[in-house]
Amino acid sequence: MLRTLFVVVVLAVGWGFALQSPLYAACLYLWIAYFRPESWAWNDLFVTLNLSYIAGAYLVIRTMISGVPLRLGLRGWLLVLFLAQALVATLLGPDSAYSFGYLRDFAKVIVVSLLLTAIIRTSQDLRLVLIVIAVSLGFEAVKQGWTQMLLNPGARNGNSIPFLGDNNVVAVGMAMLIPIIAALAETSTGWRKRAWQFANIGVFYRGLSTYSRGGFLAVGAVGAVQLWRSPHRVKTLAAIAVVTLLVLPVLPQQFWDRMSTITAPEDRDSSTEGRLHFWQVAVAMANDHPLTGVGHSAYPRAYNQYDWTAGEFGLNRAVHSAWFGVLAELGYPGLLLFGAIVLSSLRACRRVRRAARRGEVPAAMGPYAVALESSLVAFIIGGSFVSFHYSEMLWHYFGLSIALERVAAHEMAAERERLEQQQRDALAAQRPDAEPVQDFVWA
Numbered sequence: 001m002l003r004t005l006f007v008v009v010v011l012a013v014g015w016g017f018a019l020q021s022p023l024y025a026a027c028l029y030l031w032i033a034y035f036r037p038e039s040w041a042w043n044d045l046f047v048t049l050n051l052s053y054i055a056g057a058y059l060v061i062r063t064m065i066s067g068v069p070l071r072l073g074l075r076g077w078l079l080v081l082f083l084a085q086a087l088v089a090t091l092l093g094p095d096s097a098y099s100f101g102y103l104r105d106f107a108k109v110i111v112v113s114l115l116l117t118a119i120i121r122t123s124q125d126l127r128l129v130l131i132v133i134a135v136s137l138g139f140e141a142v143k144q145g146w147t148q149m150l151l152n153p154g155a156r157n158g159n160s161i162p163f164l165g166d167n168n169v170v171a172v173g174m175a176m177l178i179p180i181i182a183a184l185a186e187t188s189t190g191w192r193k194r195a196w197q198f199a200n201i202g203v204f205y206r207g208l209s210t211y212s213r214g215g216f217l218a219v220g221a222v223g224a225v226q227l228w229r230s231p232h233r234v235k236t237l238a239a240i241a242v243v244t245l246l247v248l249p250v251l252p253q254q255f256w257d258r259m260s261t262i263t264a265p266e267d268r269d270s271s272t273e274g275r276l277h278f279w280q281v282a283v284a285m286a287n288d289h290p291l292t293g294v295g296h297s298a299y300p301r302a303y304n305q306y307d308w309t310a311g312e313f314g315l316n317r318a319v320h321s322a323w324f325g326v327l328a329e330l331g332y333p334g335l336l337l338f339g340a341i342v343l344s345s346l347r348a349c350r351r352v353r354r355a356a357r358r359g360e361v362p363a364a365m366g367p368y369a370v371a372l373e374s375s376l377v378a379f380i381i382g383g384s385f386v387s388f389h390y391s392e393m394l395w396h397y398f399g400l401s402i403a404l405e406r407v408a409a410h411e412m413a414a415e416r417e418r419l420e421q422q423q424r425d426a427l428a429a430q431r432p433d434a435e436p437v438q439d440f441v442w443a
Helices: 002-018 022-035 044-049 051-065 073-092 096-119 123-151 167-186 190-208 213-229 233-250 253-260 270-288 299-306 322-357 365-382 392-428
Strands: none
Touching: 002 022, 002 051, 022 051, 022 096, 022 123, 022 392, 044 051, 051 096, 073 096, 073 322, 073 392, 096 392, 123 167, 123 190, 123 365, 123 392, 167 190, 167 213, 167 365, 167 392, 190 213, 190 233, 213 233, 213 253, 213 365, 270 299, 270 322, 299 322, 322 365, 322 392, 365 392
16 A cells, blocks of 8 residues: 555656656656556556556657757667667568567667657756666665665575566666666765665665676676776775675675686586577577568577577577677677667767866766766676667667767857857957867867
């Protein structure tokens, strides 16, 4: 009853704000998508209402009537081209009817991601969206992480998260969430800063307690990137050391035995051997359909046909790799587009990070750029071992990286205009000491 009441109150407040602007409508949609109230509240009423569809449709309509211009740009068109490749792969795939259902859902993900690039106009808008994502996805994760670490330390948490999936995907999702919360902590003060830091420890432990090896590597990659990009490396290293000393001692030998199989070929279990086989099957599918693959999300459907082991690793198996998943389902053109989207997103984060360091954009843009960059690195590592390629979270992050770059360009243009106005004012007052305006350029 209390959960249902909580969801009703949040929805009432959320819709009250959503009626005011597309940005708040996007926040409402993101809360529903990441929090999944229909699963959390244990009430069938929210399932029948189809909250995500209603909020998504309203977001599109609210954006259109608000007159927000949708300028795709090169990177936006890459997302559209990827969706077009998925459509072609579905139409020409061996089981179009099966793929179309998944393609419709993925098309909605692309639409929302593109809308985020248009709706987010300032660094404050970006921060608000990041807060909604962090709170919505981290709410239950923080609770489970801290509760288990204190009451049942070292136990394996195999619970799924409706927004993400099974324990392996949860681990990658938590690794991608950690940098976002770290950026929010870095750009906060007082009790808010401490609250974000407290939350991040819970998310960190929630990810590790899945016992996912891919997630473990992804978390390690996040720590390395955060340390590498930090302007205060000693302070960052000390913070990482504190969290490590707090969390790792509670993990039992069973955890470390499982992690040791990452680099020990002689200790590979059936799970590892299975993944290697699934990737080989993905290559076989791509070689058979090099331009289109077997169709969007159709790897499990086509697996039995390409499995030369006659079911040794099961039937209708998943590909267990984002990269091989795109290759098998969308062919080599799809993999090329996907790689271009990932690389261009990392490049955008790099450009904004450097602009923030030079003082050309608000200082907070730097931590946000590092956070998205770290999250994408977490995906690159962790997503190599799970089917994360159509995850809504990943594509939202692609959209956020586009928004990040556009906000930075807008801020740089505004700063240039301010300096030009200063020059005009100085000339009007006949001040000989006026300094010439320097154009800002991306590094």
